[in-house]
Amino acid sequence: MDRNVRSVDDVLKLMDSLFAPEADRWTSGAGNWWDGFYEDRSKPVPFFAAKPDESLVSYVERGLVPPGRALDLGCGPGRNALWLASRGFEVDAVDLSPGAIAWAEERAQEAGADIRFRCGDAFAEDASAGPYDLINDSGCFHHLPPHRRVSYLRLVERSLAPGGHLALNCFASGAVGSELPDAELYGAGGLQGGLAFTPESLRWIFEGMEEVELRRMRDEPADSPCFGEDFLWAALFRKPAGPGPLTP
16 A cells, blocks of 8 residues: 655645556656657757747847756757757756757757756756756646646746746647647646646736737748747746745
């Protein structure tokens, strides 16, 4: 007989186990799946190209997000981390996939960029040496099951500096992604490739933060220097400068 739940983290791990192993894209053991995804670098995957998100470029160029310390969450092959470093940010980047990190490190070496890459679980308490002025997430959030939003908000709470920004791109409801209610995902045992969100759901989840901008990402042509797909939300939230936790 096992009695192994006595903390919030124990509950979260228990709920992780309710999903089929092949559905796991978020725990530290998921690196092998992502390694397989990144193995063929020639695949026609739009975000394999070394292009920054058009939304991220827009935030920085309009002065909404000034240079500072940045964490690129789920960095993949490092396209946004490289661009941030080229604009004067001090960048840490984390991903579950050793293959993605190896590719990102190669790109950084070729560009002469000084970026601290780490392979592992971003939600671990010692994973991010904040505080950061910017947390950038281009495609991580919508791969999390509902209970791991607790982990996500804790990460933002402990790692983002007061007055810092969260730049988030995620699947847009009505365009792509699963629209099953949260509770039904546990019966299905998977996330159907990723979860869709409405503007209202994002505002509710991040209600402890100030909404700076929330719009559909602009669709960028193949020859654009930026990545952009209009099935994604592009959201920029600001952490309050004063006291007050983001999680209830």
